[in-house]
Amino acid sequence: MIKFDGVSYIYNHGLACEKIALDNINIEIDENKIIGLIGKSGSGKSTFVQLFNKLLKPTSGKIFIDKKRIGLVFQYAENQIFEITVEEEIGFGIKKYAPEKKIKRILEVLDLVGLDKSYLKKNPFELSGGEKRKVAIAGILILEPEILILDEPTVGLDLKSQKEILENIKNLKQKFNMTVIIVSHDMNVISEFCDKVIFLRDGKIIFYGDTYKVFDLNDFDLELPWTKKLAKKLVKKNFFVPENIILFNDLVKYVVKKIKEKKN
Amino acid sequence: MNVGKFYNVESVIHDISVELKFLFLVLFSIEIFFINKFWVYIVILFLILILIKLSRVPFKLFFRNVKIVLPMILLTSGLNIFFISQGNVILKFFFIRVTDYALNLILTMMCRIITLLFFSLLIMFTTSVNKLSRAVIYIFMPLKNFLPVNEIAMILNIALRFIPVLSDEFDLILKAQKSRQIDFDDKNIFSKVKNYVSVLIPVFILSFRRADDLALAMESRCYNPDNNKKKVLKKIKFERVDFYALIFISVVHVLIFFLIISG
Numbered sequence: 001m002i003k004f005d006g007v008s009y010i011y012n013h014g015l016a017c018e019k020i021a022l023d024n025i026n027i028e029i030d031e032n033k034i035i036g037l038i039g040k041s042g043s044g045k046s047t048f049v050q051l052f053n054k055l056l057k058p059t060s061g062k063i064f065i066d067k068k069r070i071g072l073v074f075q076y077a078e079n080q081i082f083e084i085t086v087e088e089e090i091g092f093g094i095k096k097y098a099p100e101k102k103i104k105r106i107l108e109v110l111d112l113v114g115l116d117k118s119y120l121k122k123n124p125f126e127l128s129g130g131e132k133r134k135v136a137i138a139g140i141l142i143l144e145p146e147i148l149i150l151d152e153p154t155v156g157l158d159l160k161s162q163k164e165i166l167e168n169i170k171n172l173k174q175k176f177n178m179t180v181i182i183v184s185h186d187m188n189v190i191s192e193f194c195d196k197v198i199f200l201r202d203g204k205i206i207f208y209g210d211t212y213k214v215f216d217l218n219d220f221d222l223e224l225p226w227t228k229k230l231a232k233k234l235v236k237k238n239f240f241v242p243e244n245i246i247l248f249n250d251l252v253k254y255v256v257k258k259i260k261e262k263k264n
Numbered sequence: 265m266n267v268g269k270f271y272n273v274e275s276v277i278h279d280i281s282v283e284l285k286f287l288f289l290v291l292f293s294i295e296i297f298f299i300n301k302f303w304v305y306i307v308i309l310f311l312i313l314i315l316i317k318l319s320r321v322p323f324k325l326f327f328r329n330v331k332i333v334l335p336m337i338l339l340t341s342g343l344n345i346f347f348i349s350q351g352n353v354i355l356k357f358f359f360i361r362v363t364d365y366a367l368n369l370i371l372t373m374m375c376r377i378i379t380l381l382f383f384s385l386l387i388m389f390t391t392s393v394n395k396l397s398r399a400v401i402y403i404f405m406p407l408k409n410f411l412p413v414n415e416i417a418m419i420l421n422i423a424l425r426f427i428p429v430l431s432d433e434f435d436l437i438l439k440a441q442k443s444r445q446i447d448f449d450d451k452n453i454f455s456k457v458k459n460y461v462s463v464l465i466p467v468f469i470l471s472f473r474r475a476d477d478l479a480l481a482m483e484s485r486c487y488n489p490d491n492n493k494k495k496v497l498k499k500i501k502f503e504r505v506d507f508y509a510l511i512f513i514s515v516v517h518v519l520i521f522f523l524i525i526s527g
Contacts, residue, residue, distance in 0.1 A: 015322055016273045055439045072443040080440040082465035092462070093444045125469075139444055 002029040002147070002179065007061035009047050021047040023203040025061070034173055036194030036211060037183045038222060044203040045183045046075075049149045052181075067179075071145030075152045077136035078129065086127075087120040090138045109138040114168050130161025137165070141172070148172070149181045154189060166193050191215070191225040191246040212244040227251050269428050271389040277319035280509045281500060282395040283402050285387050288513050292383060295517070296376055298524045302368065305375035311516065312382045321389045329385055330378060337377055341370045397421035402500070422478070430471060437466045
């Protein structure tokens with residue numbers, strides 16, 4: 001169970017500069033799914049995810065989570081790297097393990113993030129941005145989280161690294177059946193990888209439901225994924241496209257099918 | 265820690281000219297080392313508390329900062345107690361001898377640090393960084409032939425401006441490492457220190473990277489501190505509030521001066 005009951009969070013509570021980051025959040029989040037968390041800058045996304053593993057305590061309200069291990073990967077996760085080898089960096093969270101067990105786990109998570117064992121003795125500071133991010137994510141995965149939260153996991157990375165990281169996360173979810181929460185401003189990422197979406201605005205939840213439904217909200221004020229933009233343009237040209245089509249491949253299949261039907 | 269964070273509210277103390285505040289801070293910092301009586305500090309602290317009330321900055325912000333420094337003050341004071349043997353012994357416990365002279369000295373030193381801390385925080389919370397660096401330029405301008413005034417002001421400006429940024433970064437990395445199950449509340453002091461290395465190294469790296477980026481950004485915008493032709497200094501207006509502040513400052517300084525002389 002992941003449930004927020006009347007949760008509010010106020011920064012600098014009681015001071016003149018206090019700011020309400022979250023305002024009376026009531027939500028029960030589906031487990032074992034990839035959940036997207038969207039909203040404009042300052043809408044309370046980062047505050048929301050920090051409440052999951054008690055890094056922040058709510059100003060009011062209660063949080064019920066029956067999972068013990070919650071991994072949170074922050075924005076620019078590579079900034080938290082401090083050890084001199086990839087092996088030590090990833091293994092820091094399990095330093096009390098026996099050496100054989102430790103190295104086995106490190107190799108497992110390295111594989112999960114798409115890196116091989118040749119990285120073990122490398123200096124993490126000398127890796128590329130995408131590789132550093134993968135090492136940082138591996139440092140969280142080694143703790144075997146039951147809920148994995150990623151705050152903008154692909155920000156600042158090239159398209160290839162973005163794709164690799166997101167595919168790895170998708171595989172992880174399928175392999176371990178964990179709940180994954182992805183915070184992102186990129187609606188293409190959200191539409192492609194998330195089963196459900198939480199839409200925050202000014203600290204309030206505007207919407208929680210299936211991903212495809214959020215893009216049809218009347219007051220959706222974020223950039224649409226480009227597949228959805230294309231679908232909307234087709235609808236304007238009197239070419240009906242079902243609202244649940246948000247992936248490029250699905251759209252192509254649907255359009256080809258319709259054209260074939262028309263020809264016949 | 266809130267050092268370097270401007271608390272943006274309207275108040276009489278916020279309105280006082282920053283040059284006057286800075287002057288008061290400099291004079292006060294010098295004078296305070298000549299005060300040796302404990303009760304004088306109580307009077308000064310009381311005056312500062314009135315100023316804090318007038319500034320509309322919550323007391324808890326000040327106490328939060330003092331609380332952070334307090335263990336260090338208590339530790340140094342505690343060490344001093346054992347090493348000063350001058351004066352009459354008022355407490356004897358095995359080899360520990362506490363004298364009246366040591367006690368007076370320690371209490372005075374503690375009051376001195378706390379008073380200075382309170383006063384510096386008051387100036388910080390009520391003055392924006394830009395105004396503070398402008399004040400430095402004005403005050404040191406007569407020395408521009410001997411001192412690189414603009415550079416000093418620029419360094420001060422950057423240093424103060426980046427304290428909150430680095431503090432936020434420290435906080436963020438601390439949270440990130442906590443998410444990796446790194447225990448910062450470990451009772452073993454050695455593992456606690458070792459665990460903090462996981463925060464300090466990334467913060468240092470980020471600070472150097474930030475400094476490098478800033479230097480490049482300044483150079484790309486043709487920053488030249490010695491190019492005074494382009495600098496237009498704003499004319500300072502002496503407002504009514506500054507006049508009252510000046511009277512207050514003068515009275516306080518005369519009072520402190522007499523207290524020092526009489527002591």
